[in-house]
Amino acid sequence: MSRTRNLRQTCARKLSIPVGALLTLTLGGVVTPQASGGQTTEVTFTKDVAPILQRSCQNCHRPESVAPMSLLTYQDARRYAARIKERTQLRDRMGVMPPWFIEKDIGIQDFQNDISLSEEEITTIAMWVDGGTPEGDPADMPPPRIFASADEWEIGTPDLIIDLPSFTMEAEAPDWWGMIPPAPSGMTEDRYVAAMEVKEISDVEGGVGGQFIYHHAIIVSIGGGGGGQWPVHEVGRNAEVFDPLASPLLAAGSQFMVPGVHMHANGKRTTAHLRLGFKFRPEGYEPTRRRTSLVFGNGEVDLRPMEAGQEVHIYTTLQQNMKITNFEPHMHAAGVRMCLEAIWGGRTETLTCAGYDHNWVKVYNYAEEVQPLLPRGTLLHVTAYFDTTPDNKNVVDPRNWGGLGHRSIDNMAIAFTPGLVLDDEEFAEEVAKRRERLGLAKGEGMLGCPLCGFEELPASRR
Numbered sequence: 001m002s003r004t005r006n007l008r009q010t011c012a013r014k015l016s017i018p019v020g021a022l023l024t025l026t027l028g029g030v031v032t033p034q035a036s037g038g039q040t041t042e043v044t045f046t047k048d049v050a051p052i053l054q055r056s057c058q059n060c061h062r063p064e065s066v067a068p069m070s071l072l073t074y075q076d077a078r079r080y081a082a083r084i085k086e087r088t089q090l091r092d093r094m095g096v097m098p099p100w101f102i103e104k105d106i107g108i109q110d111f112q113n114d115i116s117l118s119e120e121e122i123t124t125i126a127m128w129v130d131g132g133t134p135e136g137d138p139a140d141m142p143p144p145r146i147f148a149s150a151d152e153w154e155i156g157t158p159d160l161i162i163d164l165p166s167f168t169m170e171a172e173a174p175d176w177w178g179m180i181p182p183a184p185s186g187m188t189e190d191r192y193v194a195a196m197e198v199k200e201i202s203d204v205e206g207g208v209g210g211q212f213i214y215h216h217a218i219i220v221s222i223g224g225g226g227g228g229q230w231p232v233h234e235v236g237r238n239a240e241v242f243d244p245l246a247s248p249l250l251a252a253g254s255q256f257m258v259p260g261v262h263m264h265a266n267g268k269r270t271t272a273h274l275r276l277g278f279k280f281r282p283e284g285y286e287p288t289r290r291r292t293s294l295v296f297g298n299g300e301v302d303l304r305p306m307e308a309g310q311e312v313h314i315y316t317t318l319q320q321n322m323k324i325t326n327f328e329p330h331m332h333a334a335g336v337r338m339c340l341e342a343i344w345g346g347r348t349e350t351l352t353c354a355g356y357d358h359n360w361v362k363v364y365n366y367a368e369e370v371q372p373l374l375p376r377g378t379l380l381h382v383t384a385y386f387d388t389t390p391d392n393k394n395v396v397d398p399r400n401w402g403g404l405g406h407r408s409i410d411n412m413a414i415a416f417t418p419g420l421v422l423d424d425e426e427f428a429e430e431v432a433k434r435r436e437r438l439g440l441a442k443g444e445g446m447l448g449c450p451l452c453g454f455e456e457l458p459a460s461r462r
Contacts, residue, residue, distance in 0.1 A: 044136025099360040196277065199274070340353075397409075
């Protein structure tokens with residue numbers, strides 16, 4: 001069976017509920033695990049479920065945050081127990097909670113700031129719900145999380161916060177494109193940025209997709225003797241972590257502006273603005289590598305109405321050696337999945353597959369030791385999957401043909417794969433460092449690094 005055919009069959013299987021979930025649903029309950037000595041143990045909120053919610057849910061599900069309900073207490077969680085079970089069992093599919101869509105049976109699995117649940121945690125929640133949602137011993141309850149404020153940041157307390165000008169969108173209005181005027185950074189010295197996060201601050205409640213009006217915003221810094229483009233903000237997007245070898249510079253005296261923004265109505269008259277947060281590298285830091293923002297896609301998009309499993313294929317060839325640090329799929333309402341393949345020297349590997357939900361555009365920051373390390377000449381192949389049937393609740397009218405366009409009801413297929421550009425010497429150093437760090441034996445390669453099996457790189461790669 002060819003690699004392509006095998007991948008397509010894997011993709012097709014993704015349209016069904018995973019086997020583990022089927023077993024849970026079919027049995028109508030879960031067998032309580034056996035403790036030592038053959039005694040059964042009861043899954044309780046205080047001992048088993050609360051730690052899961054604290055790690056992966058409460059950052060959003062708490063008062064004055066973006067989620068529509070709080071999950072801080074047993075009483076909170078019990079009220080929504082059935083919904084919690086249902087949403088966590090979606091795994092990598094649209095609507096899953098927490099919103100993390102990486103497929104765990106294919107490709108690279110190590111990511112920074114991974115909030116997803118393990119199969120064991122998903123099963124634990126199901127057992128708690130099926131067992132009647134027992135509270136358990138209050139003494140087992142972990143200490144409550146201490147949140148810095150209602151406006152907690154994924155990146156930690158920022159070193160710099162900038163509020164861009166506000167924009168008001170009427171309750172019922174067509175999509176709007178334009179620009180947001182500049183706002184000063186207040187920077188009095190040049191600093192390199194370790195991480196960046198963008199929040200949409202809105203005057204209405206309702207959670208992601210209910211209170212937000214920014215579909216996306218292109219963010220740039222200008223003036224101050226240096227400028228540049230920063231990660232594009234999109235609804236539901238998480239923070240961007242920059243490679244420690246090549247962090248971008250934020251210049252003193254610079255201003256931030258949005259030369260291109262896409263706004264959409266949400267059913268309520270809403271005034272909102274973007275808040276930018278930055279964490280800096282230590283003073284004296286200097287980059288030793290060169291960053292690149294590899295973006296490719298938006299070719300022919302021709303989607304038939306009322307049809308699931310439609311594919312759009314995108315290709316690009318690396319002109320230079322590259323270490324990919326992030327993967328971000330971008331589609332519109334009909335999009336449900338995207339896979340990234342690397343093809344080099346007759347070797348085809350699926351690097352990453354992720355589900356897609358237009359309400360949660362996520363960026364996945366690869367862990368450093370698994371960042372794809374690809375030689376020039378590598379062919380990157382992206383397959384974007386679309387569903388225009390009524391099963392896709394994001395599609396406004398499934399009877400319509402869909403083509404390329406900027407509106408949310410139009411479609412896009414773009415892959416953002418930023419990283420580091422490496423000359424041959426730097427590439428050889430990165431391969432050697434990877435081999436040493438992971439203890440790879442001679443001839444032992446790894447996913448995403450086709451030359452890691454070589455103790456010395458082929459002459460053509462030096």
